[in-house]
Amino acid sequence: MHTKTSLWLLVLVVLGQLPLLAQQQDSLVVTLENTLKESLLKSIEQKTDSLNQNLGTKLSDLDLKIQLLDLSLEQTTNERMILDKLVERVKLIEDFQQAEKESELNIYKGNYQSAIINLVSMERELKPLILFNSTRDFFTTLNDVGNPTKYPGFNDWYSGFKSYVNDNRESNSTLGVVSNLMNLTGNLSAGTPIFGTFSQALFLGMSNYVDNLGGNRKNQDLRDRSQRMFELVTELGQFTNDKDLIETEWEAINVELEELKKLYESNLDKNLEILAIKRGDFDRRFTLENDANKRYQYLNELTEVISEKVREEKNQNPKNWKNTFYYEMTEIQSLKVRFGTITFRISENINKYGGLIEKYKKSRHLGGRMNDLENKLNNLQNSFDKTFSPLAYINSANKMYKVY
Secondary structure (H helix, E strand, O other): HHHHHHOHHHHHOOOOOOOOOOOOHHHHHHHHHHHHHHHHHHHHHHHHHHHHHHHHHHHHHHHHHHHHHHHHHHHOOOHHHHHHHHHHHHHHHHHHHHHHHHHHHHHHHHHHHHHHHHEEEEEEEEHHOOHHHHHHHHHHHHHHHHHHHOOOOHHHHHHHHHHHHHHHHOOOOOHHHHHHHHHHEEEHHHOOOOOHHHHHHHHHHHHHHHHHHHHOOHHHHHHHHHHHHHHHHHHHHHHHHHHHHHHHHHHHHHHHHHHHHHHHHHHHHHHHHHHOOOOHHHHHHHHOOOOOOHHHHHHHHHHHHHHHHHHHHHHHHOOOOOOHHHHHHHHHHHHHHHHHHHHHHHHHHHHHHHHHHHHHOOOOOOHHHHHHHHHHHHHHHHHHHOOOOOOHHHHHOOOOOOOO
């Protein structure tokens, strides 16, 4: 499980070798990306609202004209004038119905544009570069805290202990078990965690080793060092156990993130197909494009393609045209809510390390390392908070669309 502490966010970072970017530069990249997306979404909203306001005014005017015409009809007795006014009324009703359809079409255009912009932006939200350096730094330090070979004097002492175990494993069944587990789990210097069956066997072996030293004065220094190492390993065993209780959540988070990535890909492919856009062209002009301004320009063009597609679908399929977009918009909204929920879970689990650090601040052997670990945890939390606001993300997802 110890290796998972450094792996849980791999789905959030670009795989492979990343350039060493300063955290401030990473922050600017993420900020620019979000600013461009929000700017485009705001533009879509303003255009939709503006046109809808004009159509709303037109509907109000037409409704008033119909009401006035109805009053006039009640007061008219001339058959010719009644006929003319009835013809006029039919025309006003047709205009009213057409304006209603235009308003509905306008809302669907804006909603589907918003859905697609949110969808295509999600890949970059799933892989924020800003988290890479701080994440690596914190979890490297966290693993070092639980690694006994990082503590002064342990390696030399452990070499003698290991020799003692190997020399006596044939005559002592407990030491035989310890030897087998030590060989099975590997070298502690490689980061093998002290927990579970291995820790229990190790404690028994160390206890046997200390007792074997007896009360002889010439062994007093070794006995004292062994006692300190015994205490160290005991603290590390408890620390690793407490840490693993937190880290079991990362496995579930990893599963959720991997599923979100698959759902993102599936939704993207479906909607690109609806818009008659080839995946290769999309990747070239957006996914693989490093110039943020060019990506923004492409998304602007994409909104026009979406607008035309919605109008075209309405003309070709007047009865069921809304179904083509409604279910896609629902799935995208659900995907965004789930992403907001998973970022909330990540934030909560990061915060749990604060309790772990607080618990071991007064530890005899681990306490001195807690301040450094706490500083790096603060850096991780700050980096995460600058990149994500889970509650705001969920809230915006729930308000993605305008209701007609």
